[in-house]
Amino acid sequence: MRRVEELISRMTLEEKIAQLGSIPIGELMENGKFSVEKAEERLKNGIGQITRIAGWSRLEPKEAAELANAVQRFLLENTRLKIPAIVHEECLTGFMANKATTFPQAIGLASTWEPELIERMTTVIRQQMRAVGAHQGLSPVLDVVRDPRWGRTEETYGEDHYLVACMGVAYIRGLQGDDLREGVVATAKHFAAHGFPEGGRNLAPVHLGPRELREVFLFPFEMAVKVAGVKSIMNAYHDVDGVPCAASKKLLTDILRGEWGFDGIVVSDYGAIDMLRTVHHVAADKTEAAIKALIAGI
Incomplete structure (x- = not known):
């Protein structure tokens, strides 16, 4: 809980708003693959949830897991506060x-x-x-x-x-x-x-x-x-x-x-x-x- 409070105290308004939202996985993909370019455009302030990575993409389980890992890795390595997202299905x-x-x-x-x-x-x-x-x-x-x-x-x-x-x-x-x-x-x-x-x-x-x-x-x-x-x-x-x-x-x-x-x-x-x-x-x-x-x- 202390970690949560510390993060909230450091967040900008834009980052707080981003944590309240979700994005369909399709908006982060190009030709069936994770798109760094789209992620840089849409996830610059982080994101609260990712919508249906496995369900929407219809990928094989192994590929769906790799896609989920790619999204989380991007958030950890390319956003200011490095907060991973919740994936819902x-x-x-x-x-x-x-x-x-x-x-x-x-x-x-x-x-x-x-x-x-x-x-x-x-x-x-x-x-x-x-x-x-x-x-x-x-x-x-x-x-x-x-x-x-x-x-x-x-x-x-x-x-x-x-x-x-x-x-x-x-x-x-x-x-x-x-x-x-x-x-x-x-x-x-x-x-x-x-x-x-x-x-x-x-x-x-x-x-x-x-x-x-x-x-x-x-x-x-x-x-x-x-x-x-x-x-x-x-x-x-x-x-x-x-x-x-x-x-x-x-x-x-x-x-x-x-x-x-x-x-x-x-x-x-x-x-x-x-x-x-x-x-x-x-x-x-x-x-x-x-x-x-x-x-x-x-």
Whole structure:
């Protein structure tokens, strides 16, 4: 912690902003290889995260690991503070990358009623991800589905909030492992109530009273924090009773950190911050959208 505080005290504003962001690996490649020229242009202030090195590139595992090493080596040797980046990947039912193992879909796994199987599965996923240099997985999905018309139902563990919580805890324990230095950071998503959209339409508004929100839809996330020690949470795209999740200080700070004691990182779903401008119309431009999200807790 002392090292973190020391680095922050030395950072310029531009370097702090860079640590809040992520860049797709494709923007650092040329003809299937790592491009030093592109990295010099895009990573001069460092970067917080690299998006899907193995998954996006579709490289063989050995080549994906070499690409990850090349990116990290550049950051260590060519940036002022020499801070390596977090590499995140998708891994809902298997590491989404070339030659990785694919497991049954989440709704099928929930039908086993055996959390132990989930933990064994994510132990394998963790090992495969770490082998190619990944540090964070964008799973599990802890959405409680109460409208089967919703198009992402199969990504979830179903309609029962207790079962969703049990499966989610097992997923997180397997992915993060006993020692996070050798594990993969799990990311519980989509916070919150993403599985109950108006009309069953993805991204549609959610209308809930505070008691049902807490007792049903927040419950799996609360267990993820308090029981499993999850280290990352991802916001949802929609709004809850008119307040976009990406700009909800009540959800992302007051409840998550203040009430539950969450001490990890909150990450934005892809494009969710800009949707404060383009979909929710609560921000005039990208800068205002970013400010609202940052103040809320992303």
